[in-house]
Amino acid sequence: MAEEEQGRAATEAAAIFDPHRQRLQRIAYRMLGSMAEAEDIVQDAFLRWLGADRTAVREPAAFLTRIVTRLCLDQLKSARARRETYIGPWLPEPIVLPESAMEAEDDLTVTLMLALERLTPLERAAFLLHDVFGLSFAEVAEALERDAAAARQLASRARSHVRTEKPRYTLPAGEGETIAGAFFAASRSGDVAALKALLAESAILYTDGGGKRNAALNPIATAEKIARFFAGIAVPEKGGPSTFLRYVMIDGLPGFVSLEKDGLIQTTAFEIEDGRITRLYIVRNPDKLARLQREFG
Structure with a gap:
């Protein structure tokens, strides 16, 4: 009976989690530049979701975003250490999509992702969550465990660094x-x-x-x-x-x-x-x- 209850709970948890999985994966990829690492982060987030008191969670999307953001911030510490010894230029793992499948936030190009590499992890997270994924500063602050004013300042500093990297030229068709x-x-x-x-x-x-x-x-x-x-x-x-x-x-x-x-x-x-x-x-x-x-x- 206990196994049946555990299986039922896991199914219910997955039913709530799965509609958010793709967006969480995009956030993690933009933070880390690696789809393999992003997938690991999202799986870890699911396990934490499975073990959480889900009845106390009013907004699963915000709760899961906070988990993924914090896991990414931890991951960035070791990722940056690895990149210091990386041989040659580091580029993000290429994500290939047909133009018809591009999401609105996919105007965050390789150039911009490299610009994000020059930011602190907190600046990077604030910029992505607010400017790219549309979270309010209150939500960003909660995810980063900072107050709203600090979150706003982090995003502003990040924006000033990456503004010059925004594409200025729209490609004609073909x-x-x-x-x-x-x-x-x-x-x-x-x-x-x-x-x-x-x-x-x-x-x-x-x-x-x-x-x-x-x-x-x-x-x-x-x-x-x-x-x-x-x-x-x-x-x-x-x-x-x-x-x-x-x-x-x-x-x-x-x-x-x-x-x-x-x-x-x-x-x-x-x-x-x-x-x-x-x-x-x-x-x-x-x-x-x-x-x-x-x-x-």
Whole structure:
């Protein structure tokens, strides 16, 4: 009988929790930059929900958001320590979606997520919960265990840091896909002139191999240096055939998934302004591509 009651309680808990799972996972991913870690956080939150006195919870959404936020803040402490020893540039795990599946908050691009990395964990949480996910400052304050004035100040400081990273250019229909295809062809052939024509003069390239696949250990700046970089790796003995698999949106930015000569995939995302690529984000770390490898590999 006790087992039946436990099973019934678990079913009832899941019925309340599951409608919030996707949103909680998005919050955790935006906090941590890792979908695997976000899933672990949300599962931990469910276990805590299962053990809570649910009859005393008037607003499950707010209660669960508080749990996930606090778990993420704890996780960020160890995550930041790991990133201090990370080999090369760190980029968030790429989340690939068709444009039709984009949520309103998915305008939080790779560029903005990197800007969030420069904030304190509390500033990051306040900004995400209020500015991105629409919580009131009273709700943010409760989640962060601060008063409303402190929560407002945290969000304001965060906003001032990330304001300059907001996209200022709206892509005309089809432009992202056209540029993605042109960039793939030029980068694989090593066509320096074609690459420079696609890149803004002040463009910056970030490549994340995590020490597990070849990648540039530092960001590469200027169109000239980026074009020369791709020309260098297009030399036959250094590179090989790769396949353009699909044009996609990667964390809110246009890009593509490609299959490389080592049999592993990589993602390439672009920030584009006035028809030129201003930022490139290439993820090659297989740990961050495991779920996409299963889908595309």
